Amino acid sequence: KAGVTQTPRYLIKTRGQQVTLSCSPISGHRSVSWYQQTPGQGLQFLFEYFSETQRNKGNFPGRFSGRQFSNSRSEMNVSTLELGDSALYLCASSLAPRLTGGTQYFGPGTRLLVL
Amino acid sequence: EDQVTQSPEALRLQEGESSSLNCSYTVSGLRGLFWYRQDPGKGPEFLFTLYSAGEEKEKERLKATLTKKESFLHITAPKPEDSATYLCAVQARGQGGSEKLVFGKGTKLTVNP
Numbered sequence: 001k002a003g004v005t006q007t008p009r010y011l012i013k014t015r016g017q018q019v020t021l022s023c024s025p026i027s028g029h030r031s032v033s034w035y036q037q038t039p040g041q042g043l044q045f046l047f048e049y050f051s052e053t054q055r056n057k058g059n060f061p062g063r064f065s066g067r068q069f070s071n072s073r074s075e076m077n078v079s080t081l082e083l084g085d086s087a088l089y090l091c092a093s094s095l096a097p098r099l100t101g102g103t104q105y106f107g108p109g110t111r112l113l114v115l
Numbered sequence: 116e117d118q119v120t121q122s123p124e125a126l127r128l129q130e131g132e133s134s135s136l137n138c139s140y141t142v143s144g145l146r147g148l149f150w151y152r153q154d155p156g157k158g159p160e161f162l163f164t165l166y167s168a169g170e171e172k173e174k175e176r177l178k179a180t181l182t183k184k185e186s187f188l189h190i191t192a193p194k195p196e197d198s199a200t201y202l203c204a205v206q207a208r209g210q211g212g213s214e215k216l217v218f219g220k221g222t223k224l225t226v227n228p
Contacts, residue, residue: 004158043159043202045216056214090158098216099147099164099206106158 002026004093004107012113018079021110025072025093029105032074033098034066037088037109046089049074050097078112086114117142119205121219128226131192136201136222139185142215144208148186150179152199153221159202162188193226200224 005024013019025032034046045058049068066076072093078085088111092104119140128134138148147166151159163172165181172179176197178189188201200221209215 042220043204043218045204045218048216056209056216058216092158092161098149099214101147101164101166104161106160109158 004091004105006089006091006107006110008110009108010111010113012115013081014115015081015083017081018077019081019112021076021078021089021091021112023074023076023091023093023107025074025091026105029093029095030072031094031097032068032072033092033104034074034076035090035092036060037090038086043090046076048098055097081114083114086112088112117205117207117215117217119203119217119219121201121203121222123222124220125223126225128190128193128224130194130226130228133189133191133193135190136188136224137185138188138203138219140205140217141184142205142207142217146206146208146214148181149204149206150186150188151202151204153202154199190224193224195226195228198224198226 007022031050033048037043047066048056052068063079068074088109090109092106094102094104096102122137150162153159163179168183170181176191180187200223202221204218206216
């Protein structure tokens with residue numbers, strides 16, 4: 001079956017712009033989580049959605065927002081981009097919320113470069 | 116402050132040489148601990164979820180255990196294909212009903228043939 005799809009795969013933006021990243025989960029999966037990965041900070045949790053509801057949110061400023069649609073696809077938006085937002089953004093999908101213990105499947109990520 | 120510390124940062128093993136990776140945590144209200152492996156240039160691959168002290172889970176050459184303050188990932192008779200960065204993450208109760216997820220920096224494992 002098809003895996004988790006993230007678009008775009010690569011993105012270059014300038015400071016002050018905004019960006020929207022998309023994540024299509026595996027068919028039938030209703031839970032989507034977003035993560036930011038940088039060489040300095042490592043992997044950090046952004047959001048967790050299940051059935052269109054945000055269940056948990058990481059410690060990121062309000063410039064980072066997300067949503068999940070009725071077909072379980074999810075988008076993440078970052079407004080007023082800063083240089084420090086340059087990172088690999090990963091999403092993961094699973095049948096149920098992460099704590100249920102089911103297998104989480106990660107996408108390949110979107111690499112964002114802010115100039 | 117919630118912290119997840121993984122040790123060692125890097126580990127080199129010979130094929131067949133068993134060892135353990137450590138993930139120690141200081142959080143209140145542990146809800147679950149997760150292990151992942153990540154190959155260069157790829158997203159993480161989920162391995163295990165552990166919930167309470169004394170719990171153990173196994174998958175092929177990997178065995179994860181959990182105590183009240185740390186988790187170990189035991190690798191038995193590793194093979195070169197086990198080379199990867201192993202990450203652990205802890206989910207705990209946060210404020211206002213939300214829960215937090217904190218990752219360690221990872222252990223980079225290299226298994227030489």
